[in-house]
Amino acid sequence: MKLPRQQLAVLEAVSADEWTTVDALTAQVDEKPATVTGAAFALEEEGLAEVRETTEQDPSLTEEGETYVETGLPEVRLYEAALDRGADEDPVEMGAVIEAADLDGPLVDIALSNFARKGYGEIEGGKVTANPDADPDGDEEAAALAALAAGKPVDDEAVLESLVRRDLVELDERTARSVRLTDEGVTELMAGVEVREAVDRLTPQMLATGEWRDAEFAEYNVAADAATPNPGKVHVLRQAAERVKEVLVGMGFEEMEGPHVDADFWINDCLFMPQDHPARTHWDRFALETPAKIDELPNDLVERVERAHREGVGPDSNGYNSPWDVEFAKELALRGHTTSLSARYLSGEQVGDLEPPQRYFSVEKAYRNDTLDATHLLEFFQIEGWVMAEDLTVRDLMGTFTEFYSRFDITDLRFKPTYNPYTEPSFELFGRHPETNELIEIGNSGIFRPEMLDPLGVDADVMAWGLALERLLMLITGFEDIRDVHGTLTDLEFLRSVEVEY
Template sequence: MRLPQAQVALLEAASATDAKTIEQLADETDLKPETVTRAAFDLRDEGLVAVGERVDESATLTDEGETYREAGLPEVRLHRAAREAGEGDPVPMGEAVGAAGLEGPEVDIALANYARKGYGVVDAGEVSANGDADPDTDPEAAALDALAEGESVDDADLLDRLESRGLVDLDERTVRSVTLTDDGVTALMEGVEAAETVDRLTPDLLTSGDWADVEFAEYNVEADAPAVEGGHEHVLRGMSERVKDVLVGMGFQEMDGPHADADFWINDCLFMPQDHPARTHWDRFALDVPPVADLPDGLVGRVEAAHRDGVGEDGDGYHSPWSEDFARAIALRGHTTSLSMRYLSGYADADLEPPQRYFSVQKAYRNDTLDATHLLEFYQIEGWVMAEDLSVRDLMGTFEEFYRQFGIEEIRFKPHYNPYTEPSFELFGEHPETGEEIEIGNSGMFRDEVLEPLGIECDVMAWGLALERLAMLTTGAEDIRDLHGTLADLEFLRNAEVTY
């Protein structure tokens, strides 16, 4: 029997009684593991060897895991400190944390795992220690020690928990082993001759006649190959570029401006009262930096007057505190409407001779509760149209045309209240997978209290749409956290496409 050299070497190294791994056979034959693997599958197809497979899982400590192995898990240190300081009584949180030597994120980690492990209770700013708990037998700490010593841990749930905490890295690999079959043993006894193996027919082989004496390699299209994940445009990037193309095609110009801006541009120009709940430190990301010094004095005065006294004969301001210092304070913008205020005021040197259309697709930042449709930062599709005699129908028609470009034919409108637009309404679309109606934007006609201080004498319709929620409608993503953030579904992102 004539076989390629690699197959002959593998047959001679394999055993009929002991299964040998690909790595062992590669060492014995001085061949690359991938060459041995290919030869093993070819011989298996000929019935000369059997190939077995098993999946081995290995765990290694991360840097954080090694740190906690040496210093102790945060929850274990907190229990010991609370037990020693309180001697059975609750201990103030600060005292227990300080005694445990916990710093930064270690505090949150300790509190998150303290009650779960039965170490005690954290309530009303105090920590109590369970005297019956024994931190010396903590299974997670024991597993870290075992892995550091090179020992195996057989508890899969425990390993998964350690991985979720970022303390270990789990790695799975397929281990293949080769055993001679009866036919393989027979072939060796009868004699196997190595033939030169080539993978292509060349002119030299044809002219020399050597083609008759060589063995041509067969291509095994079913052989395993490593997965290769190349670079891929993020679905939100693709959606952003598509949105820009659509709006430019509808006659809009793009706006640009700072992510951190004066509260004056973010809220005051929008007739948002300074004591509005959305402007407290709980909801806005205030920055500890010097205030903005350069604001247009005349505009500041007109905006303050609108807040205090209203606009027009029937206008009535908020009669609430208004501070120029607060207006100059800097925060991360909670919406990109701050750009609209800069442009409509002429501060950004925009052309304000009606009609005009402007848009932006940029990030905004809000201290929202994280859920399936909210993140702390998100992309907003900002836009406005300035013209004479605009109506709500013009605004609705603009949305219908815009969303039609993405294959979304049905948009529902719901009346809404905004301090800066009247009338106002929210937009809703139906999720293609869940059938749930999700809010995709907010819009309306800017009020006189917004436009008059800016010097605008015609109508302006405006909106802020959510890019991520548009992506959810077009890709079928059911959770905004599948699109970006620490929990993003990488497999989903590799396959998601912007199809319109």
């Protein structure tokens, strides 16, 4: 019997009595793992060997786990600080121990939750008591972290599971293969197996000399496992944005463009947002340090906007009667919403005066200093849009939403009245999540107030909205956490597999 050299090397290296891993064979025959695996599968097809596949989990430290290897587990640091302050004899104020252990933020909760669990002591009435018989040097979790950091295995599955629950260790699944000789393989080896020289590729030299006519070519195992290709693709948010643009253009809208960094005048003042509104403090906006202010603003428009803020518009409006400072209006910041584009276009500043009817939209980023959670990030895409026409009503606005979302097969919409400084009436828009069945807020909308439109020189009704692209995507694809598609915690498998259907 004749076999290619790699197959013969593997056949001679494996045993009929015990399983040999591909990793061990790789070292023995001095070939790449893929070559050894291919040879093993070829031998299996010939009936000379068996290949067994098992799923193994390889533990590795998370970033938090690596930090604790360097600094120590929070509960161990808390215990050692408690001992230093004599908590093994008398209870010590918890605050003093925490400060001595140099713990803050989430580390405090982590330390306190594991302190009693591991028998390091007790916490009662705001005081810490340390167990003098505890042995932090024998902490099994700390020892396991150190072992993993040194590349050593951890045999205690209970400890490993605890570290996984604490997000200090993550388990990476991999397929492990082992090979064993069959009876037929033993028989052929005893009878003698010779090397069959086979070529694995056709070369220009073989074509030129004619050697290819007498060459024996290696067979390709098209069923063998191969690495999963992950080619580049358009991000699912960009797919969604392009689909939204197509839908709105098809509904007769034109696209707006404008700066991401803009003057507070365009971002807020033109929207009849009072300058002492909480959302305009440094806690909620990203202000620029250099340059700090815009050079110029249209003087006539500034005067009209200031007058609307101070006095209102028309006989039924009193304005805010609150401070208004043009220097504050000139301050530059990342736009907190793309309605700044609407203000620029409606005022005629961007593309000249507009006469009704008009329809405009944008799908652009906005930036807010929000608390990060499943539905909020510091930056997000907003679907901005407005319609200028005569005698618009809320029913027109609701009908527009019904038509728009129906293009994405979203029909279960809910509307709830709300308050906005720049629209009246106003309402929030909700859609039902396809997986959780919960109603989630997907946008805000209303009819622009006269106090906003009159200074801009608009003598018609304008209905407007700001919709969240990411939350539209939630309703389309069913993902539940905005961080799956944005930022450092993205779900790569989700991004590789999901598509926005057209």
